[in-house]
Amino acid sequence: MSGGVAIRGLTHRFGSLRVLDGIDLDVAQGSFFGLLGPSGSGKTTLLRAVAGFVFPEAGRIEIGGVPVERVPVERREIGMVFQNYALFPNMSVAENVGFGLRVRRVPRAERAARVAEALALVQLGPLGDRRAHQLSGGQRQRVALARAIVTRPRVLLLDEPLSALDKALRVEMQVELKRIQREVGITTVFVTHDQEEALTLSDRIGILRDGRLVQEGPPRAVYDAPATVFAARFLGEANILEGVAEGTALRLAGGDAIALPASATGPLAVAVRPEAMELAPTARPGWNALPVTVEQTIFSGPTATHLCRWAGTPLRVLTKGGGDVAGAAWVTWPIAATVLLAPEVGA
């Protein structure tokens, strides 16, 4: 049966490089968890530790409440989809999907039935006799997925599974992946460097940096309230303003002051999403406002991005439609859209 994943104090080094640094993480049973981070952040190592390819130096990994950190890969009962799919070239599609059942000595008839069921689930029913090299990228992806779930693993691990597909196919497969994951109800951990993909697919996301978990939570919550400058910049776009807080006022380094939704003291950075900001000819009462020069407007159909400059600091403002604003203007945003950021983890 599918089980949740619990990770406690997971630490691992490659030589002197600390790739995982005390990771604590819970993935609820049946949920979809997206691990996000730049390359070298440790997200792939973390996934490989759950898979069993990396035996961590310290810390615990439980799958379905059972400690597995010393259990070899082949006995962990996981399913994994690799970046390049890793389909066995000497086998047909059906043989690929049936491989895990064959090693478990499932009788031939039952094997055939379960393979057919898995292929139907990924909508590849009639292609069982094909070879991997006769399939398109999207079809290979589906075969890899069917092969990973046919053994009914306790957890499904996906290592950048969509990165080899072109944009249109990737969006289609995102929808498919989510549907299949829901239908099977399998706990899924998913590694990606594509923030949009993580936001779309995941029930919860975790952002990794230098082997540490910077922030974790539902995509919406993490997006709306990034914890640090790194999280704010990594997930979507963010305007970062720095200054010194006195109560609910933030005196900005470039002069001017803005209001904070909560009180604080001392040096502070805040984030404001470009879409929370508006451009106006005058400051708006009850809102934060900064006088800017609009340097450029990039029109892209439904939205327009305005590149502005305030006291030497570039600000990005995203508006619906392409209102032609140029020269001097005010950037305004609701006080509540000002997100207080914590100092960086480990900094």
Added chain:
Amino acid sequence: MRAAGRVWLALVLGFLYLPIGVMGLMSFNRSPFYRLPVEFTTEWYVKLAGNREILAAAWTSLWIAGVTTLVATTLGTLAALALFRYEFRGKAVLQALLFPPIAIPWLITGTAMLIFFFGIGIGRGSPAVILGHVALAIPYVIVVVAARLRTFDPALEEAARTLGASAAQVTLWVTLPWIASGVIAGALFAFAVSFDQFVVSYFLAEPGDTTLPVEIYSAIRKGFTPEINAVSTIIIAVSMGVMLLAARFAKFGGER
């Protein structure tokens, strides 16, 4: 330029194959003194079929080559897999040490083996010959199998393991099918190394129970007969067949 290239190629091939061709031709010539024109006969082959020493030596050569192929291919393939899969202390040294035995003159290797085998009590005889041949053949097997493994995606082994396959199942069902052509090519090399081996066999074989090349050498010393041409022609045919097969499996000259 192209015409010059063709002439050059023809000269090289002629230089390589003309002596062999002449020998083959003479094995079918009635005159034992290489007199021309060629009068076709299979007389020498018939005589050869009645030559007990040569036949016994041929049998010895065949079974020794067979055992050598089996042992060298198994050990060489396992060694290539180990070098592919694992990082360990001294791996680079080990890999570098695989090649010198190919370059060391067989005369030296043979002498060294003879001294060593007497030293540890194995002495001369077929077991010594087999050990010697296996030692000579293993580097060839490793090199050929390792070349094939370089085209193998390690993620395939990882994928098989996530699906629950034991190490043996991974090797048997995933890795071996991919490197099979390399293993077969390695086996053919091992067979050729053993079957064509003269120097090491000469040192290590017991008189009276010797291999074909050694027997031919003794026969030539007693006096050259067209029978030698006949048996040599057969050996060349077999060896070339084996090497052509090996080249085919090792895909020399690129993928298909």
